Amino acid sequence: RKEVEQDPGPFNVPEGATVAFNCTYSNSASQSFFWYRQDCRKEPKLLMSVYSSGNEDGRFTAQLNRASQYISLLIRDSKLSDSATYLCAVNRGSSASKIIFGSGTRLSIRP
Amino acid sequence: GAVVSQHPSRVICKSGTSVKIECRSLDFQATTMFWYRQFPKQSLMLMATSNEGSKATYEQGVEKDKFLINHASLTLSTLTVTSAHPEDSSFYICSATDRGYYAQYFGPGTRLTVT
Numbered sequence: 466r467k468e469v470e471q472d473p474g475p476f477n478v479p480e481g482a483t484v485a486f487n488c489t490y491s492n493s494a495s496q497s498f499f500w501y502r503q504d505c506r507k508e509p510k511l512l513m514s515v516y517s518s519g520n521e522d523g524r525f526t527a528q529l530n531r532a533s534q535y536i537s538l539l540i541r542d543s544k545l546s547d548s549a550t551y552l553c554a555v556n557r558g559s560s561a562s563k564i565i566f567g568s569g570t571r572l573s574i575r576p
Numbered sequence: 577g578a579v580v581s582q583h584p585s586r587v588i589c590k591s592g593t594s595v596k597i598e599c600r601s602l603d604f605q606a607t608t609m610f611w612y613r614q615f616p617k618q619s620l621m622l623m624a625t626s627n628e629g630s631k632a633t634y635e636q637g638v639e640k641d642k643f644l645i646n647h648a649s650l651t652l653s654t655l656t657v658t659s660a661h662p663e664d665s666s667f668y669i670c671s672a673t674d675r676g677y678y679a680q681y682f683g684p685g686t687r688l689t690v691t
Binding site for chain 1: 618619669680682684685687
């Protein structure tokens with residue numbers, strides 16, 4: 466089983482729609498969780514950290530479910546510019562700073 | 577804040593030559609830097625963890641004699657791909673953590689093509 470798993474997609478949704486991705490992780494000792502965005506042929510950029518209580522940043526909401534070992538990302542009122550690959554990242558339990566990335570979920574927003 | 581630069585952004589070299597890639601944290605001190613490789617349409621694969629002043633820790637399956645890592649200061653880590661072959665062609669990305677905060681900030685990547 467992979468340490469971090471994501472549905473590769475692609476998710477193809479109309480502009481203005483709400484879309485959600487999940488990401489599961491295998492190491493119950495993991496403590497740090499993140500969502501990154503990666504555009505084609507570019508480096509990943511940190512979108513948001515995921516806190517135990519859940520957190521929101523504008524149209525983006527991240528949630529953590531420790532019992533089921535998954536994190537989620539919800540995008541409301543999607544924009545064309547949201548089209549990208551979204552990577553979840555989880556620290557490897559025994560090493561606080563070593564982060565393992567999922568393979569990414571491709572999102573395409575259509576006009 | 578949290579800017580990471582990488583140089584060069586693109587390099588084409590002949591098979592058998594060595595290529596050095598630099599990764600710098602510009603506005604923070606990075607005790608730990610990471611090197612990743614990404615093949616087209618695939619995920620980021622962690623190659624090694626680089627700590628300032630000590631030997632790098634390589635992931636399983638990554639040849640330490642082929643991918644030489646030096647973390648000489650709190651703002652600079654280098655990756656040297658020795659005796660490069662066409663199968664080493666890939667997108668190499670470094671990242672760095674800001675002390676006390678575990679999110680990683682990525683450099684813009686280096687696209688290596690070995691002919």
